[in-house]
Amino acid sequence: MRKKVIAGNWKMNNDLMESEKLIVELKNLLQNEKPNCDVIICPPFTSLSEASKLVKGSVIKLGAQNMYFEESGAFTGEVSASMLKSVGCEYVILGHSERRNIFDENDKMINKKIKKALSAELKPIFCVGELLEERENGTTKEVIKKQVLKGLESVSADEMQSIIIAYEPVWAIGTGKTATPAQAQEVHEFIRDLIEIEYSMEVSMNLVILYGGSVKPDNAKQLLSQIDIDGALVGGACLKADSFMGIIKGA
Numbered sequence: 631m632r633k634k635v636i637a638g639n640w641k642m643n644n645d646l647m648e649s650e651k652l653i654v655e656l657k658n659l660l661q662n663e664k665p666n667c668d669v670i671i672c673p674p675f676t677s678l679s680e681a682s683k684l685v686k687g688s689v690i691k692l693g694a695q696n697m698y699f700e701e702s703g704a705f706t707g708e709v710s711a712s713m714l715k716s717v718g719c720e721y722v723i724l725g726h727s728e729r730r731n732i733f734d735e736n737d738k739m740i741n742k743k744i745k746k747a748l749s750a751e752l753k754p755i756f757c758v759g760e761l762l763e764e765r766e767n768g769t770t771k772e773v774i775k776k777q778v779l780k781g782l783e784s785v786s787a788d789e790m791q792s793i794i795i796a797y798e799p800v801w802a803i804g805t806g807k808t809a810t811p812a813q814a815q816e817v818h819e820f821i822r823d824l825i826e827i828e829y830s831m832e833v834s835m836n837l838v839i840l841y842g843g844s845v846k847p848d849n850a851k852q853l854l855s856q857i858d859i860d861g862a863l864v865g866g867a868c869l870k871a872d873s874f875m876g877i878i879k880g881a
C-alpha cells in the first residue's frame with residue numbers, strides 16, 4: 631500500500647523571516663492532527679538551513695527545488711547535492727516545468743541531476759508534464775513517455791525506490807485550471823504502466839506518483855481519491871498554512 635505524499639513547492643517566495651513564520655504556523659496546525667500522509671516542504675535555498683532546524687521533531691520533511699549535477703567547482707550560482715544534504719534536505723524537486731521552460735533544462739540535464747541526487751542519497755521528486763498545445767494536438771502521452779524514459783535513463787530498479795514522479799500538466803500550473811480527476815488519472819495510469827514495462831510490476835506498484843497543477847483544499851480530495859494518484863505537489867496553495875493543511879487533510 632503506497633503512502634500518500636503532500637509536497638509544497640514554495641518556488642521563489644518567502645524570505646527567511648516569512649519562511650520561519652510559515653513553518654511555525656504549519657507545525658502548530660499539524661500538532662493537532664495525525665496526518666495520513668508524508669508532508670514535504672520545499673522552501674528556497676536561502677531558508678533551507680533554518681527550515682531544517684525548525685522541522686526537526688515534527689512530521690514535516692525537507693526538500694529543495696533544484697540542484698546542479700556536478701560535485702563542486704566553477705559553476706557560479708549553482709548548488710550541489712551534497713550541499714543540500716548538508717543542510718538537512720531529504721528530497722529535491724527536479725525537472726519542474728519552470729526549470730524546463732524558463733531555464734531551458736532538457737531531459738539529458740534532468741537525467742544527470744536525477745542520477746547525481748540518487749548517488750548523494752537525495753530523493754528526487756521528478757516532474758513531467760505536457761504543454762497546452764501538446765494536450766490539444768493529442769501528443770500528451772508521447773511527451774510524457776519521452777520525459778519519463780529520458781529522465782530515468784540508466785536509473786536502476788533499486789534506485790526507483792527513492793524516486794517520486796510528479797505529473798504536472800504545464801497548462802494547470804499556477805493557472806487555476808486543474809486537470810479533471812479523470813484526465814489526471816489517465817496520465818498517472820499511463821506512467822505506472824510505462825514503469826511496469828521498463829522495470830517490473832513491483833517497481834510500478836511501489837512508485838509514488840503525485841499530481842500537480844492548481845491543487846487546492848476544495849479539489850484535493852477528489853483528485854487524491856483516484857487509484858493512481860498518490861498525493862500532490864502544491865505550488866500556490868502551500869504558501870498559506872491553512873490552505874496547505876486543507877490539502878493534507880484531503881489526503
Ligand code: PEP
Pocket residue numbers: 639798802803804805806842843844845863864865866867
Ligand atoms: C507547482 O509549481 O509545482 C504547482 C503545482 O503550482 P500550482 O499548485 O500553483 O499550480
